[in-house]
Amino acid sequence: MTLHIETPLIESRALSLKTGRDILLKLESLQPSGSFKLRGVGFACEEHKRNGARRFVTASGGNAGYAVAYAGRELGIPVTVVVPQTTSERAKSLIRAEEAEVVVHGAAFIESNEYARSILTDNDAWLHAFDDPLLWAGHATMIEEIARQTERPDLIVCSVGGGGLLAGVIEGLRRVGWSDTPVLTVETEGADSYNQALKAGTPVTIAGINSVATSLGASKVAERVVALAKEHPIRNCLVTDAEAIQGSVMLLEEHRVLTEPACGASVAALSRIPEYFPHAQRIVVIACGGVGTTSQQLLEWSDFYPLDGDLFAARHSAESNSLDSLKS
Structure with a gap:
């Protein structure tokens, strides 16, 4: 499944x-x-859950963030999505509807990404939007x-x-x-x-x-x-x-x-x-x-x-x- x-x-x-x-x-x-993002995100999230992850963290105000939020809800794992200030209210609403925490930080994605990496703990799994085998x-x-x-x-x-x-x-x-x-x-x-x-x-x-x-x-x-x-x-x-x-x-x-x-x-x-x-x-x-x-x-x-x-x-x-x- x-x-x-x-x-x-x-x-x-x-x-x-x-x-x-x-x-x-x-x-x-x-x-x-x-x-399509759910294919890779879902596969990665399932792998991270098997390895003991207690939270999924990502930086994305778009499709990747939404896919991680969906995967987290389906797998019963809390999700934090860091988005830049330019992210639309629609995108934030969609992500929140999947029970994920939305954190707005930075004027651009690079700042959101850096912040998301900075809040990682030993129990978290990091989900990159595209650069991950x-x-x-x-x-x-x-x-x-x-x-x-x-x-x-x-x-x-x-x-x-x-x-x-x-x-x-x-x-x-x-x-x-x-x-x-x-x-x-x-x-x-x-x-x-x-x-x-x-x-x-x-x-x-x-x-x-x-x-x-x-x-x-x-x-x-x-x-x-x-x-x-x-x-x-x-x-x-x-x-x-x-x-x-x-x-x-x-x-x-x-x-x-x-x-x-x-x-x-x-x-x-x-x-x-x-x-x-x-x-x-x-x-x-x-x-x-x-x-x-x-x-x-x-x-x-x-x-x-x-x-x-x-x-x-x-x-x-x-x-x-x-x-x-x-x-x-």
Whole structure:
């Protein structure tokens, strides 16, 4: 018995028609905590409980904090979540609803994180939001499920914040014998810590986060995912906030699934497949979920960050023009 559930893998007829490819969605938004985070967090919390932990402590005002709070309540272990002052009232309310203690400290995550580490006692277990092999092991189970649900895909698409999901995806691909299946990772332009790390060849701290996709807003990625880019076929792409928002709007309209723009970014990245993996036909998108966005907020963002035309039509038009110019 695990804290996470096995999620459906569904065909997206709408996205398949728009892209001319076979698009499958792994609906991690259906996890009890609303995102994939519960896989790794649940696995880690169960391990820490077996080792005698009397309290779980984490720093996160988002999906990781909510997942730890959920896991703690399910396992009967008290939880303390330290959040920065910028954390929304909605996020704090969701975490408190899982009977966790919420401590507000610091203007930014780095200060919250330092404080959370400072209050640890010998009886506490520390839960990192993304940089922990226990988390990666838990996240890997989604690939094992995919292997049971369908034949081998040509490509996996997933969003990258700090890198926990990506590390889990690669571990999962290795577990099921799909080690050479490529991965297209996705960030928004204002939260591109992985993009900058890949350019530098090592994790770097970016100056700030300037994106509505705040769940992608790790200022520095895990060292492991930079190393993985040298071991596994990974390509990274950037999308705009407007494109990420439109990706989430498409999931809401076509599949009745509400997600954060951090998830919508992966849907938007399907428009880049001809550029990065032109021969990929059967594609699995990790719909990672997220509880930080309401339907009203998503629609307001859609109005505030309008796209000039259809996301996929605009890309296909640009690609066709580029091909025509090469032929002439």
